[in-house]
Each structure stands twice: as C-alpha cells, then as structure tokens.
Amino acid sequence: MTAAHSRALRAAAGLAALSVVALTSAGAGLPPTGTTAAPVATAATTSTTAAVGPCLSAADGHRVRAGSGLDGVDPNSLGAAGTEHAQQAEDRASARAQQRRTSSARLGKTTIDVYVHVITSSKGQGDVSDKRVKKQIDVLNRAYAGKTSKYSTASPFSFRLRGIDRTRSSAWYRWDAPTELQDGDDVAPKVALHRGGPDDLNLYTAALTDGLLGYATFPWETRDGLDPRRDGVVVLGTSLPDGSARGYDRGDSATHEVGHWLGLLHTFENGCRTPGDLVDDTPAQADGDNVFSCSKLDTCKAKGRDPVHNFMSYGDDACLTRFSKGQVARMSEQWQLFRSPAALS
Ligand SMILES: [Zn+2]
Numbered sequence: 001m002t003a004a005h006s007r008a009l010r011a012a013a014g015l016a017a018l019s020v021v022a023l024t025s026a027g028a029g030l031p032p033t034g035t036t037a038a039p040v041a042t043a044a045t046t047s048t049t050a051a052v053g054p055c056l057s058a059a060d061g062h063r064v065r066a067g068s069g070l071d072g073v074d075p076n077s078l079g080a081a082g083t084e085h086a087q088q089a090e091d092r093a094s095a096r097a098q099q100r101r102t103s104s105a106r107l108g109k110t111t112i113d114v115y116v117h118v119i120t121s122s123k124g125q126g127d128v129s130d131k132r133v134k135k136q137i138d139v140l141n142r143a144y145a146g147k148t149s150k151y152s153t154a155s156p157f158s159f160r161l162r163g164i165d166r167t168r169s170s171a172w173y174r175w176d177a178p179t180e181l182q183d184g185d186d187v188a189p190k191v192a193l194h195r196g197g198p199d200d201l202n203l204y205t206a207a208l209t210d211g212l213l214g215y216a217t218f219p220w221e222t223r224d225g226l227d228p229r230r231d232g233v234v235v236l237g238t239s240l241p242d243g244s245a246r247g248y249d250r251g252d253s254a255t256h257e258v259g260h261w262l263g264l265l266h267t268f269e270n271g272c273r274t275p276g277d278l279v280d281d282t283p284a285q286a287d288g289d290n291v292f293s294c295s296k297l298d299t300c301k302a303k304g305r306d307p308v309h310n311f312m313s314y315g316d317d318a319c320l321t322r323f324s325k326g327q328v329a330r331m332s333e334q335w336q337l338f339r340s341p342a343a344l345s
Pocket residue numbers: 019074076077256260266
C-alpha cells in the first residue's frame with residue numbers, strides 16, 4: 001500500500017484531516033483568476049439569500065486544522081456541537097414519524113434519480129464526458145450494493161442517471177466551499193441548476209479550491225431552513241473515474257459524499273470521544289493525520305481497529321471499500337426520516 005503511505009505523508013505535511021487532500025495538480029490548467037464569463041445556463045434565479053444550515057454553522061474548530069500553507073476545510077466535519085445538532089434533528093424527525101406511524105418499516109429497494117451538473121471554465125476546461133459520468137454511476141451502484149468487498153454491507157440504494165447538463169462559466173468553475181462564516185461559491189450554480197426534490201441526488205462537478213475533493217449537504221439540513229435548491233453533492237471534476245486526481249480517480253469521492261448526503265458522518269467524527277459517528281459498529285478512530293492512512297491502526301482505547309477501509313474514512317480510492325451494517329441501517333433510517341416522499345407528507 002505504497003500509495004496509501006504517500007497519502008499519509010502528504011497529510012502529515014499539515015493538511016486538515018478532512019476531505020482535504022493536497023492535489024497539487026488540481027490548480028493546473030485552470031483559467032486565470034479574474035476570468036468572469038457570464039454563466040451560460042439560464043438561471044431561473046440567482047438568489048443568494050438562503051442561509052447556510054445551522055449544522056454547517058455549528059461545525060466548529062474541528063473543521064480546520066492549522067496547516068503549513070494550505071488550510072483545508074471540510075464542510076462535512078461536524079464536531080461535538082454539530083453532532084449533537086444532528087442527533088436532535090433526528091429525534092425530532094423520529095417523533096414526527098411516530099406520530100404519523102410511518103416509521104420503523106424496513107426500507108425496501110430504493111432507486112435514487114441522479115442529475116449531474118458539469119461545470120467547466122468558459123473555455124471548456126474541466127469537462128467530464130458522459131462516459132465518465134456513467135462510470136461514476138456504476139461506481140456508486142457497486143459501492144452501495146456492497147460489491148466492493150466481502151466485508152461490505154449491501155444498502156437498499158441504487159442510482160439511476162436521469163440527466164447531465166453542462167455549464168460553461170469561469171465565474172462558476174472554481175468553487176470555494178462554504179465555511180462556518182460564509183456561503184461558498186456554490187449558491188448561484190446550485191440554485192440555477194438543481195432539479196427534483198430531497199429524494200433526488202444532484203451531483204455537481206467543478207474545480208474546488210484548497211485541495212478539497214468534495215462536500216455534501218446532510219439529510220437533516222432539509223429541515224434546517226436550507227434552500228431546497230442547495231441540497232446535493234459537489235465533487236472535484238477530476239475525481240470522477242479516469243480523472244487526473246491521482247489516487248482519487250476511481251470515483252470514491254462521490255461514494256464518500258453521497259454517504260454524507262444519506263446521513264453518514266466520518267468514521268473519525270469526534271475522534272476517540274463519544275458519541276463518535278453515531279454508528280455502533282464502526283470502531284472509534286482518532287481524528288489526526290492517521291485518517292489518511294490505509295495501514296492497520298488502533299488509535300483509540302475503545303474496542304476494535306480503525307475502520308481504515310470504510311468509505312467514510314479518508315483513505316485514497318484504492319483503500320476505501322466498505323460500508324458497515326450499522327452505517328447501512330443509519331442511511332436507511334435517515335432516508336425515511338428526511339428524504340423519502342413519505343417523510344415529507
Ligand atoms: Zn467527508
């Protein structure tokens with residue numbers, strides 16, 4: 001696992017221990033800063049008034065680790081306050097579901113429609129071909145069917161590509177992710193391009209800054225006042241299969257981000273402290289640079305070795321192969337509480 005080691009070394013160089021990976025090539029070929037061609041897509045609106053959901057705001061200092069030159073921010077790391085907020089949202093939704101007597105049914109096979117929005121520079125840099133998009137859907141389907149490892153658990157979820165659109169816009173191409181202090185650059189493109197409802201997956205590809213591979217909205221944010229058009233998953237375009245993000249070019253950035261979109265936290269959420277990632281069968285994992293490693297590790301006193309092969313850890317794509325039974329149960333529950341059409345009735 002030499003590749004994994006080199007990833008760990010890169011992490012040790014001081015990046016945040018999050019979806020943040022030093023992809024020094026990510027900036028190559030980008031249009032010069034200041035290129036501001038108008039978006040091509042005809043936006044129904046470009047409102048930027050929607051508030052960032054409280055959970056994003058609640059994510060605290062855990063989201064940024066002081067780095068040497070690169071400060072990375074993973075919008076999907078919650079920290080203690082954010083985890084508590086997620087639990088409270090879940091409790092409220094459970095209570096509502098019990099009132100309607102719609103909860104606790106086992107989730108049957110569920111097909112999620114996927115709308116892919118490819119954003120390129122005005123010159124077409126960063127384009128992702130239909131072929132690569134289809135490969136990405138295949139990667140998701142294999143991962144969520146438990147086909148990537150004999151230790152993985154099959155989920156009820158499968159993915160059906162419903163549409164691909166492309167927008168040439170240098171103004172939209174390079175995205176800064178949202179932080180606890182401000183909206184990201186994703187608001188206008190998301191508001192303009194989003195399709196469907198909370199049970200539809202909107203997947204955006206763009207050139208993310210600061211080495212970020214991707215980020216996603218959580219299910220409970222749909223009840224937190226998030227503009228429904230901002231729901232979705234964002235990934236670095238070069239992370240789709242056959243892209244140029246070395247080590248991260250098999251499409252598992254999307255696998256990881258869709259895990260967040262379905263309600264999973266990082267396996268190292270809250271480090272060795274309870275309540276961890278709110279899933280019982282993913283052993284606790286320290287939240288240091290170890291999260292990038294694919295080696296056998298046991299960083300917490302609690303029972304069990306670190307789940308380094310879990311899709312919600314930070315190994316490179318070759319390393320990540322598994323969802324646990326508990327994670328599949330959590331995704332199914334979160335779907336029923338927040339995303340299924342029944343949850344909205
Ligand atoms: Zn993540």
